[in-house]
Amino acid sequence: MKARIIDNIPKITLSVGMIVKNEHKYLNDCLTALKPLLDGISSELIIVDTGSTDDTVEIAERFTDNVFHFDWINDFAAARNFGLEKCSGEWFMFLDADDIFNEDLSEMLNFFKDRTISKNYNSATYYTKDYTNVEKNDYAMFARSRIVRRRPDIKFVNPIHEYIEGFYAPVCNFSTYANHYGYVYETAESKAKKKERNLSILEEELRKNPDDLRAMMHILNEEPDSAEQHEQRTAKAIETAKKVKNQYSAPCYLNVILYYFNIKNYNQALNLIKEYFSLFKAKDVLLLDLYVCLALIYLEQGKEEEAIKAFTDYFQHYMLYINNKLDKTPMLITPITHLHPENYQKVKAKYNEFLSKTGRMKIKFDAGNTSPVKIKVVQKEEQ
Secondary structure (H helix, E strand, O other), X not given: OOOOOEOOEOOOOXXXXXXXXXXXXXXXXXXXXXXXXXXXXXXXXXXXXXXXXXXXXXXXXXXXXXXXXXXXXXXXXXXHHHHHXXXXXXXXXXXXXXXXXXXXXXHHHHHHHOHHHHOOOXXXXXXXXXXXXXXXXXXXXXXXXXXXXXXXXXXXXXXXXXXXXXXXXXXXXXXXXXXXXXXXOOOHHHHHHHHHHXXXXXXXXXXXXXXXXXXXXXXXOOOOOOHHHHHHHHHHHHHHHHHXXXXXXXXXXXXXXXXXHHOOOHHHHHHHHHHHHHHOOOOEOHHHHHHXXXXXXXXXXXXXXXXXXXXXXXXXXXXXXXXOOOEOHHHHOOOEOOOOHHHHHHHHHXXXXXXXXXXXXXXXXXXXOOOEEEOOOOOEOOO
């Protein structure tokens, strides 16, 4: 697809960059879903292939004339930067071949078409639903910092889980989302192969910088060979998070807390939650997952009043979130599960189930069934 000229504006508005390798499964759907955006504005699509042996290149060439080849050097940032150098748009957006946008791209289209809007921003985010199983019934929401106004100094850094250095404010946060299937594995072999590739690069980064919390967090997301190995990883991550204290420290703590919650080591999870509250004071979206974790632990332990308080804290902070009063920055670092309305509804149902079983009044919600109105109606009903 060659650059299009719309409304007599010769300058390309948006360059979309991708790197691909053996993407037969998702690439056609990815580019088909992207097409309304590319067709709606002056645009170009730059695709860099890093050594496909299937029909990936043929699929890509159906959508763009700008398909280039890059010899793989075990560095995603290098491949991304090679493609970035080919771009000429005012704005740059990048995505993965297994990102498939939802049908409604009107928000993005309006942003790029209406310069009275876009002129107020230098970058933008969109959400991804990161699915973890083939049934697509389990996912976390991630804010992706993947759209930036081009300037000479922007570039990709980090050889894996690469990101743009030069992503800068003001930031427009789109509600538009893409379904992301990068962690949906159909076979144990494909999962093991990706894990091996990821760990080899991440471990090399840690050898260069032993206190790299970002690399540690991504290693924690990889399935360990044993429980002992993961215990060693979590201990090192917590030790480093206390020492380094940067933007990755609190997300790292939450990651480890959720690990201990998932293996039902509730005492260790609670100890880390106490440490979390003593170390981190920010009102941000991490609290949504933290309070749900806390509430469910207390339910398991039969601590009813503590569970009620944790549920209440979650509902209060969810209201702050939907009213844009919680800092969303951590979403650029780690996925958050309990900010999406579907998962909010599940927490609400769990809470009302608990209230009914314990003879308490159900929580009252508004007519739209979205936000709690009286979140402290928890007295026991008269017998």
